[in-house]
Amino acid sequence: MGERIKEKLEILADAAKYDVSCSSSGSNRKNKEKGLGNTGAGICHTYTEDGRCVSLLKILLTNHCIYDCAYCVSRKSNDIKRAAFTVQEVVDLTINFYRRNYIEGLFLSSGIFKNADYTMERLVLIAKKLRQEHNFNGYIHLKTIPAASPELIHEAGLYADRLSINLEIPTDSGLKLLAPEKNREDMIQPMTYLKDQLIKTKEEKKIFKSTPHFAPAGQSTQLIIGATGETDKQIITAANYFYRKFNMKRVYYSGYVPISYDSRLPAIGTEVPTARENRLYQSDWLMRFYGFQANEIVNDTHPLLDLDIDPKLSWALRNMDRFPIDINKDDYQLILRVPGIGVGSAQKIIAARRFGPLNLDHLKKIGVAINRAKYFIVCKGFMQIYADKRSDIIKSYILHSSKSKYLVTGNQQLQLF
Template sequence: MELLEKLTILSDAAKYDAACTSSGARRGYKEGFIGNTSTSAMGCCHSFSADGRCVTLLKVLLSNQCVYDCKYCVNRRSNDTPRAAFTPEELAELTIGFYRRNYIEGLFLSSGVLRNPDHTMELMIRALQILRETYRFNGYIHAKAIPGAAPELVERLGLLADRLSVNIELPSEAGLKSLAPDKTKGAILAPMRQIQTRGVQCKEELVKYRHAPKFAPAGQSTQLIVGATADSDLRILRLTQGLYDRYRLKRVFFSAYVPVVAHSLLPSRDTKPPLLREHRLYQADWLLRFYGFRAEELLDEGTPDFNPLVDPKCSWALAHLEFFPVEVNTADYEALLRVPGVGVVSAKRILVSRRAGTLRTEDLRKLGVVMKRAQYFLTCRGQMSEGLRFTPESLLRNLIAAEQPGLPGARMEQLSLFGA
């Protein structure tokens, strides 16, 4: 098979993996090497760096041949699809060729399971060794560790890659048993624990020895499929919270299930991917990582799924009206972050600006506050926005209208929610 034909098959097979980012890598210029990851906030696969630059990488599978039969996967062994596999030498040569042509700035490498996890990992390691040692490639590499592989292979892979990831895929053990019977919870979590522990050790070694080898310096991530099983948003969010707490993951990615294969246990082929649900989970993930929320605050057994009409922060605010209004001139940072329309940057700006004097309502928009949401939940010098009148019943309609301006029902009512 021609190399270009292999690339067409294997790059297309990799498109369903969303756990792909270069954020956190620090690989600057090194004499005698080519390529670099210039900042600690890089993106990849058409995401953006801190300076606004679009950064791309080659996102490809080593092989789409797989001995596993995961029901949701287009590369499962029972699926009739064209198969291909790179040799380590072909993959390394292809990557460095693309880099020299300025097509890419790094590599995202995953693979189906060839023969067994250990054999697959050995091939991946060989490809990365050729890139790092033969071609002296110093750019970003994100590699997928194969669940069930030997710990020493995970160690070797982590010393060659900037970021590692182990995809959990399904949010519950029951879903894993029914849709991916060849995988086990223990086999997935074991390398995640090893990566987390080894990363801590690496940081301690670097404090003592400046030139100690770096193990996956950009950390680890994982991916969860949304919509392939009946798992609720609450279960997914609890799992996400647990992964951040126990394994110190950099990111948990959510992938709306695309019905690419037909099976009785899966949604039908004509089912649309739950893209809005995926979006709400990403918004909730942001609240967990940067806003101090916990999973149990955002959802509970009585409300196990997010409201599709408003974002999770607004949903929380509507369920906790006793917390509001927040006075912007006296509230602490944590309280400001709870206000819909106030983000991390705007909350910090408020804290800095109010040192110079009392803030007014018209000042908030200049500080980055999204007033179409925030106006219902904050006060300046004890007063809400002039002329603002609404009731608890109309508040939800107004927030929906703020998020979806084309919808009717945004008329202001004549009573204030928080008193006269």
């Protein structure tokens, strides 16, 4: 690898680190005719749906950009080193890195130079060359450029496993403040096209097995957190809308990192707490897999997520009247609401209780976090007795694992047989 290519790689890989909206789960492109790679691989040091840690070459095609978004390190007014790969350079890097077992695929984004279609054409050409000239069957995730033509988006879907368009700022008012040159509708139109085409392809495959793949891993997006003053309620409401309206595979949340002074942005040194990102992802998980509605997690009364406890526990403590849940009688959806019980554990509970009533020892073996769950359940031989069913006392007890005069614990549990 030449020195100039190394320099470009350092610049454009560093610029790509701010984009977290990448994952490979959901695609099953098969290796044919002794080609290179197999899809099912993932992102740089992340995990696929089946738990494997995988890696991608994650770069920008260029960090030149015609826009001046206040939150973006590549904005045109920022005094940084600029670089751009040629189409062939990205293709060669991907193939060479794959042959050396450094990566399992490609995540490719870009600043926008000249215009949306000019940039999108080059992204598509890279994916096309990898697929057709090198018979590359590894994972490819392409960023769709807002305002790119439907024809180019369609072609991108034929070669990429996943396409994504970053919403960037959760609210329209925030986008107008920090990126006045951008138009939300330019982001919405490609999302709508992708959703419709994914549905169409799925229906056609039921009739014609030879229907070409179209972005088999779906579409995703990213929201920047903390660049403007949106509450967690606004963020989660926006994410929920895009899940429902556009069949998003994933919504990613990226805490804003102050990189230069701008009166519209948070001061340098005031980074978004990692805990806030984690709570947003946990809330996202509750909506996608646990049957929670967005307004159950956050609402006008509770617009911000608790940073010291997870959102499922927070909801339970605000709704103590819904508990206890009877592990041996209540249905799956209710059991999923218990803090300390995950999807896998809930499924095991439903399966195991057919053979007899479950007790605490059974639940421990299944994988239930008893230290949390015990305040919200009854099962064979166990019921937690409260001297005072105050959520703040229960929260404190769970957090600090200390005895409390408001809880009856240990040998003071009521035994039911």
